[in-house]
Amino acid sequence: MHQRTHIITILSAVSMLLTQCIGTDFVEDTIEERIIIISEIDMLQVGESYQLMATFWDNTGKLQEVPITWDSSDPSVIDVEENGLITAYQAGTTTITAMANGVVEELILTAGDSTVETSVSQRTGVLKTGSSYPLDGDVTLVDLNNGDLRLELEDNFNTTSALPGLFVYLSNNPSTINDAYEIGEVTQFKGAQNYNIKDVGLNDFNYVLFFCKPFRVRVGDAELD
Amino acid sequence: MITFNLMAISANAGGGWTKEKGKLFMKISEWWTISDQHYTNTGGIDPNATRSTFNSSIYAEYGLTDRFTGIVYFPFLSRTTLYEQRSATTRELISEGDAINSIGDTDLTLKYGLIQGKPIVVSASLILGLPLGNNSGGRDGSLQTGDGEFNQMLQIDASTSIKAGNYYPWFSLFTAFNNRTNGYSDEFRFGVETGISVKKWIGILRMTGVQSFKNGDNAFNAIGTSIFANNTEYLTFSPELGYNFSEKVGMSVNYAIALSGRVIFADPAYSVGVYFNL
Numbered sequence: 001m002h003q004r005t006h007i008i009t010i011l012s013a014v015s016m017l018l019t020q021c022i023g024t025d026f027v028e029d030t031i032e033e034r035i036i037i038i039s040e041i042d043m044l045q046v047g048e049s050y051q052l053m054a055t056f057w058d059n060t061g062k063l064q065e066v067p068i069t070w071d072s073s074d075p076s077v078i079d080v081e082e083n084g085l086i087t088a089y090q091a092g093t094t095t096i097t098a099m100a101n102g103v104v105e106e107l108i109l110t111a112g113d114s115t116v117e118t119s120v121s122q123r124t125g126v127l128k129t130g131s132s133y134p135l136d137g138d139v140t141l142v143d144l145n146n147g148d149l150r151l152e153l154e155d156n157f158n159t160t161s162a163l164p165g166l167f168v169y170l171s172n173n174p175s176t177i178n179d180a181y182e183i184g185e186v187t188q189f190k191g192a193q194n195y196n197i198k199d200v201g202l203n204d205f206n207y208v209l210f211f212c213k214p215f216r217v218r219v220g221d222a223e224l225d
Numbered sequence: 226m227i228t229f230n231l232m233a234i235s236a237n238a239g240g241g242w243t244k245e246k247g248k249l250f251m252k253i254s255e256w257w258t259i260s261d262q263h264y265t266n267t268g269g270i271d272p273n274a275t276r277s278t279f280n281s282s283i284y285a286e287y288g289l290t291d292r293f294t295g296i297v298y299f300p301f302l303s304r305t306t307l308y309e310q311r312s313a314t315t316r317e318l319i320s321e322g323d324a325i326n327s328i329g330d331t332d333l334t335l336k337y338g339l340i341q342g343k344p345i346v347v348s349a350s351l352i353l354g355l356p357l358g359n360n361s362g363g364r365d366g367s368l369q370t371g372d373g374e375f376n377q378m379l380q381i382d383a384s385t386s387i388k389a390g391n392y393y394p395w396f397s398l399f400t401a402f403n404n405r406t407n408g409y410s411d412e413f414r415f416g417v418e419t420g421i422s423v424k425k426w427i428g429i430l431r432m433t434g435v436q437s438f439k440n441g442d443n444a445f446n447a448i449g450t451s452i453f454a455n456n457t458e459y460l461t462f463s464p465e466l467g468y469n470f471s472e473k474v475g476m477s478v479n480y481a482i483a484l485s486g487r488v489i490f491a492d493p494a495y496s497v498g499v500y501f502n503l
Binding site for chain 1 (some may be wrong): 259261263265266267269270271272273274275276277306308309310311312316317320322323324355365366367378435456485487492
């Protein structure tokens with residue numbers, strides 16, 4: 001009886017211990033910091049000015065407000081002020097750099113006899129799996145010019161139906177859905193399909209991410225150009 | 226839901242043998258697994274957010290007659306948790322953890338000794354899996370203590386014991402067909418076991434396997450991709466060690482690992498238990 005009492009006590013204690021904890025997973029979500037220069041021109045007319053913008057994304061993919069340092073490789077062609085305002089002085093080509101926190105991004109611009117705008121209305125990417133689950137195909141993020149976007153998965157899109165709750169996101173970190181924009185659940189696992197996205201800008205996110213939402217399993221992603 | 230039963234039952238008369246009339250074998254166990262990786266549907270191993278399941282259960286075999294044995298497996302406390310996720314870079318909370326507690330899916334079995342008292346004994350069992358657990362718990366419905374389906378399994382066990390010096394090791398094998406409902410695929414199950422008693426010690430080795438017929442719903446949207454998933458397949462190896470304090474009371478520890486699998490956790494399961502022969 002004494003032995004049995006000890007055994008039951010031990011089992012009860014073990015049972016209580018084992019039923020207590022919700023543990024913590026640490027997600028390896030460090031990525032390279034990056035700067036993106038936002039420009040909608042290919043060529044600037046001599047004598048004209050244009051405002052460049054730059055965004056800085058930290059090592060977890062979050063947008064940070066940091067001072068940007070601008071420079072021009074040939075200020076006699078196009079010079080750039082501290083706030084990113086460029087002015088074309090003579091025909092030619094120059095490289096504009098934006099720098100912050102040791103991260104540098106470059107933009108090659110030409111000065112000429114007219115200002116040529118780029119109509120950046122879409123961004124593309126190629127899906128690649130980051131797991132044992134298949135994921136491939138081409139993606140296009142289209143600006144509908146009304147504040148909304150459309151995500152187009154092309155005809156070569158292929159993934160698996162084996163994962164329950166497979167969702168597609170727009171994200172700035174391919175390793176996590178933290179701060180990501182949930183587009184919706186994937187219900188068609190092969191072939192062309194579209195997803196409408198409301199109130200998101202074309203340059204707000206840099207990755208299309210596929211994630212098994214309930215089990216937090218990363219399937220793969222496409223980095224947008 | 227019979228997965229837990231395969232992992233939890235141990236150190237009992239089992240196999241092709243039935244209990245003598247009026248005899249009772251009872252075991253109180255704690256079974257658990259903590260897993261941060263799983264076998265994918267193609268057999269690879271991928272990471273996942275850590276999930277744990279703890280089952281406190283009672284297992285009992287009772288000899289209704291010398292040929293009929295009634296068996297109950299009842300997880301009276303089943304706890305499933307999902308770990309919280311934090312950024313390794315900033316320690317910021319990414320997603321909250323979650324947990325549910327409930328009773329778990331329960332098995333009722335009626336076992337009949339087809340061939341008894343011979344060198345090779347054979348029995349047939351009808352196992353009913355009662356969906357008493359929670360199949361959609363937690364904030365997002367992904368935590369489960371049961372699969373939500375009523376299944377019926379027909380199992381045939383065959384066993385023999387041989388004399389090896391002063392010892393009597395036994396060998397058992399079983400095969401079963403598991404008829405599942407609610408869109409789950411039916412299953413073929415099989416296993417082999419060998420064991421030996423040396424003085425107060427009992428050593429057991431088991432291999433058990435499950436093959437899915439993949440005849441369930443194609444677009445299976447149930448969230449279970451853990452031990453309650455659809456189209457789960459596995460081959461597990463499970464050693465167990467028991468110690469008899471007396472003729473009536475003993476204790477056992479068990480370890481189980483999937484050597485291969487599909488749509489199942491890829492980390493070991495453990496159990497400890499106290500058993501009584503009454």
